[in-house]
Amino acid sequence: MSLSVHALSVRVHRAQLLHDITLEVAPGECLGLIGPNGSGKSTLMRSLAGLLRPRAGEVRLQGQPLARLSARTRAQRIALVEQQADTTDRLRVREAVELGRTPYLSPLRGWSPQDDARVDRALAAVEMTALADRLWHTLSGGEQQRVHIARALAQDPEVLLLDEPTNHLDIRHQLALLALVRELRITRVIALHDLNQALGCDRLALLDGGRLRAIGRPEEVLTEAALRRHFGVGAIRTTDPSGQPALHFTHAL
Amino acid sequence: MRPAARAAPWLLGPLILAVAILAGTAIGETRLPPATVWQTLANHLWGASHAVDRIDAGIIWSYRLPRALVAAACGAGLALTGVVLQALLRNPLADPYLMGLSAGASTGAVLVSIAGVGAGAVSLSAGALAGALAAFGAVVALAHAVQGGTGGGRGTRAAAAIILAGIAGSQMFNALTAFIIARSANAEQARGILFWLMGNLSGIRWDDVAPAILATLAGTGICLWHRRSLDAFTFGPDSAASLGIEVRKVRGLLITVTALMIGVLVSKVGAIGFVGLVVPHAMRFLVGTRHQRLVPASALAGAVFLVAADVIARIIVPGQVLPIGVITALVGAPAFAVILIRGARR
Numbered sequence: 001m002s003l004s005v006h007a008l009s010v011r012v013h014r015a016q017l018l019h020d021i022t023l024e025v026a027p028g029e030c031l032g033l034i035g036p037n038g039s040g041k042s043t044l045m046r047s048l049a050g051l052l053r054p055r056a057g058e059v060r061l062q063g064q065p066l067a068r069l070s071a072r073t074r075a076q077r078i079a080l081v082e083q084q085a086d087t088t089d090r091l092r093v094r095e096a097v098e099l100g101r102t103p104y105l106s107p108l109r110g111w112s113p114q115d116d117a118r119v120d121r122a123l124a125a126v127e128m129t130a131l132a133d134r135l136w137h138t139l140s141g142g143e144q145q146r147v148h149i150a151r152a153l154a155q156d157p158e159v160l161l162l163d164e165p166t167n168h169l170d171i172r173h174q175l176a177l178l179a180l181v182r183e184l185r186i187t188r189v190i191a192l193h194d195l196n197q198a199l200g201c202d203r204l205a206l207l208d209g210g211r212l213r214a215i216g217r218p219e220e221v222l223t224e225a226a227l228r229r230h231f232g233v234g235a236i237r238t239t240d241p242s243g244q245p246a247l248h249f250t251h252a253l
Numbered sequence: 254m255r256p257a258a259r260a261a262p263w264l265l266g267p268l269i270l271a272v273a274i275l276a277g278t279a280i281g282e283t284r285l286p287p288a289t290v291w292q293t294l295a296n297h298l299w300g301a302s303h304a305v306d307r308i309d310a311g312i313i314w315s316y317r318l319p320r321a322l323v324a325a326a327c328g329a330g331l332a333l334t335g336v337v338l339q340a341l342l343r344n345p346l347a348d349p350y351l352m353g354l355s356a357g358a359s360t361g362a363v364l365v366s367i368a369g370v371g372a373g374a375v376s377l378s379a380g381a382l383a384g385a386l387a388a389f390g391a392v393v394a395l396a397h398a399v400q401g402g403t404g405g406g407r408g409t410r411a412a413a414a415i416i417l418a419g420i421a422g423s424q425m426f427n428a429l430t431a432f433i434i435a436r437s438a439n440a441e442q443a444r445g446i447l448f449w450l451m452g453n454l455s456g457i458r459w460d461d462v463a464p465a466i467l468a469t470l471a472g473t474g475i476c477l478w479h480r481r482s483l484d485a486f487t488f489g490p491d492s493a494a495s496l497g498i499e500v501r502k503v504r505g506l507l508i509t510v511t512a513l514m515i516g517v518l519v520s521k522v523g524a525i526g527f528v529g530l531v532v533p534h535a536m537r538f539l540v541g542t543r544h545q546r547l548v549p550a551s552a553l554a555g556a557v558f559l560v561a562a563d564v565i566a567r568i569i570v571p572g573q574v575l576p577i578g579v580i581t582a583l584v585g586a587p588a589f590a591v592i593l594i595r596g597a598r599r
Contacts, residue, residue: 051494075497082495085488088345089542102485103497107478148488155496 001077001158001187002027003048007057010043017043018210020057025159025187032201032218033191036231040210041191042083045163048189049080061159075103079152081145081162087136094132096147097122100154122153126180142173149180162190166197195222195231196247206230219245228253266553270325273560277321278313280564282572285309294318320457324563324577325556326465327518328528332536332555333472334511335529336547340483341504342412343490345592348530349515351419352508355524356426357388358516359450362523363433366449367442377449378461381520384426389512392422412490415508451576452525454563461521472514473552479507480544487542525578527585528555534592 003025010018018040025031033041046052048059050066059066061077069077079100100122101115123129126146131139139147145165152160162181166174178197181188192198204221206214208230214221219237227235232253240246279290292303293313331349338347350356361384364370365377395418396411430450434443476483482503485493494500532555533547540546562580569575 046491049495051491070497071494071499072497075495078495080491080495082488082491085492087343087487087489089487090537091487091542095541095543096487099485099487099496102481105481107481 001062003078003159003187003189004060004063005044005048005057006060008044008047008054008059009056010040010047010052011055012043012052016055016210018047018054021207021212022057023205023212023215025189027187028185030182030188030190030202032198032204033189033207034193034195034198034204034221035207035213039207039230041207042163043210044207045080045161045189045191048159049078049161050074051080072103075155077157078159078161079155079157081148081152081160081165083164083167084141084145085148086144089136091136092132093128093134093136093139093147094119094123096136097128097132097150097154100151103155118154118156122150125153125184126150140173142169142177145169145173145177146180149177153184157186159187159189160184162188164191164193167193195227198222199245199247222247263549266550270553270557270560273557274318274321274325277324277560277564278317281312281317281567283309283312285313289313315458319459319462320454320563321560322462323457323465323521324454324559326462326469327522327525328532328555328557328559328562329552330465330469330472330511330514330518330555331525331528331559332532332551333469333476333548334515335531336533336536336544336551337476337483337507337511338529339533340486340544341507342415343486344412344416345534346530347416348527349511350423350524350526350529351416352512352515353388353392353419353422353426354385354512354515355519355526356423356430357391358382358385358519359430359524360384360388360426360433361520362449363430363438363446366446367438368433369437378520381523382516385516385519386512388422388426389516391425392418393508395422448576449523450578452523452578452581453576454522455574457521464517465521468514468517469552472510473548475510476507476544476548479503480548483507483544483548484542523576523578525559525581527581527589528559531585531588531592532558535588 005021005023008018008021009016021044033044035041043052047054050059053067061069066074097119101118104115105111123132126149128143128146128150131143136144149165166177169177174197178200181190182200190201198204199218199222201218203216204218205212206221206226213230214226224235224237227233234250234253236248236250238246238248275287275290279285279287289305289309290313292301292305293310295301296303296305296310297314334349335347338349338351339345358381361380361382362377364384365380370380396415399414399418434446438446482493482498485496485498490500533551536547536551536554540550562584563577566575566577566580
């Protein structure tokens with residue numbers, strides 16, 4: 001399902017966080033959001049999820065303004081994986097994933113075997129079936145993040161938003177998580193800090209100072225000039241031994 | 254879980270509550286045999302004609318039974334409010350009094366009983382209800398101002414704002430109460446109001462039973478209706494919003510409903526601490542964190558706990574009735590410490 005942003009401006013407490021952003025995400029595409037700290041990645045992510053009301057402009061899902069959908073309908077189409085959402089509750093992995101069915105349940109429509117099947121499928125997709133009965137706080141950071149993705153998948157979304165999902169994970173879990181996201185067949189928008197990891201997305205959108213500075217194929221966006229101007233680093237584009245493009249950072253400017 | 258194990262607690266809970274209420278009517282300064290209690294109840298409920306001593310029957314029917322019923326309703330309501338606030342504000346230390354409700358009720362009560370507001374036309378409980386709601390309104394307005402008043406602020410910050418505003422509001426209303434007592438009360442009034450501030454069920458009559466039970470049942474029903482929304486707050490308000498919950502609407506509704514419920518209950522019995530804080534945590538251990546089970550379990554456990562605490566308050570010091578809040582605090586404070594320590598070990 002296509003997601004598009006039209007002249008979006010967002011203001012929170014008199015601070016203008018996003019200026020006039022327009023972009024489109026094609027169905028099935030994986031769009032990476034990159035930019036230095038405070039560039040507006042999370043704000044854009046929250047706007048795409050419908051959690052922030054824009055000051056001007058709008059987000060559209062399949063051409064329909066997001067603001068006109070009910071919260072429930074929106075949650076059946078768009079799922080969000082936040083950075084490191086945590087809880088002190090003693091809940092089990094399966095219970096956490098079951099929360100993803102919330103938009104399909106109502107006070108009167110109870111849990112059904114179909115919901116169980118969706119939860120099973122989501123757990124299997126992130127390879128957490130064996131850990132379904134573990135308590136949340138006994139999981140590693142990587143496992144917790146996989147549970148969050150399973151919860152999002154249990155929402156049966158057409159669009160999956162991931163806000164820096166690899167933060168605080170060790171390298172093995174980072175790579176495993178990105179591989180998992182790459183396998184998914186739905187529309188994805190993923191905010192990433194690691195620019196070499198961002199090279200794996202279909203397209204990249206570069207944000208700086210709340211404005212969209214570039215959008216396109218990774219090699220078009222991550223030029224040495226752009227890295228210098230927006231990230232403040234000197235970098236050399238190389239090709240790694242396997243023939244994949246790679247960035248080598250030399251110094252901070 | 255095996256089906257039998259799943260069904261049993263739901264039969265057991267109401268049974269324990271019924272036994273507790275019966276015990277509450279039998280035990281007191283004059284201990285009455287269960288048979289007398291049973292015969293009195295039979296006489297009143299289905300017109301049986303057992304021969305029961307008139308004074309015993311009066312104690313059971315006019316004093317102890319309404320008292321036990323209101324204790325049960327209050328315990329359930331307090332525990333339920335704790336469940337709701339802890340879930341919505343994502344703070345394990347949230348409890349009904351955080352919202353300034355008890356502080357406001359106390360101020361309302363002393364304004365009526367000591368400063369003489371209303372010139373005798375306003376009852377103590379009406380004053381307490383008005384005070385509780387005024388304080389709640391002040392806390393919500395303050396939280397709104399702290400939050401900046403826009404819908405754009407992060408949900409997490411809004412929850413923190415409510416907690417901070419609750420602390421500020423409670424302190425201010427407690428100071429007002431102390432000011433009024435110090436300024437206007439004589440020693441006897443001060444002692445009387447102190448008793449009320451710690452929770453007092455001795456004035457309860459049948460008139461109080463229906464409002465207390467109706468308020469609690471309505472609150473329980475609304476919380477159960479929104480059980481899945483409460484579950485959705487597990488990973489915070491943003492996560493709830495992305496699961497399709499209208500966070501501001503649901504949070505506003507549930508907090509207001511529980512505040513009204515507590516306002517009614519506090520106006521009847523005064524401020525009873527620790528039930529709303531401790532019971533929900535204990536129940537999470539027993540039945541898990543899902544609100545479909547946690548809401549009814551906490552309501553039942555809170556009811557049993559307060560009925561039991563009232564019995565203990567009546568018999569622990571012979572010839573004297575302690576404020577019930579003393580008992581709940583003596584049990585609750587150590588339990589609270591355990592929760593803190595357990596939380597810190599995570």
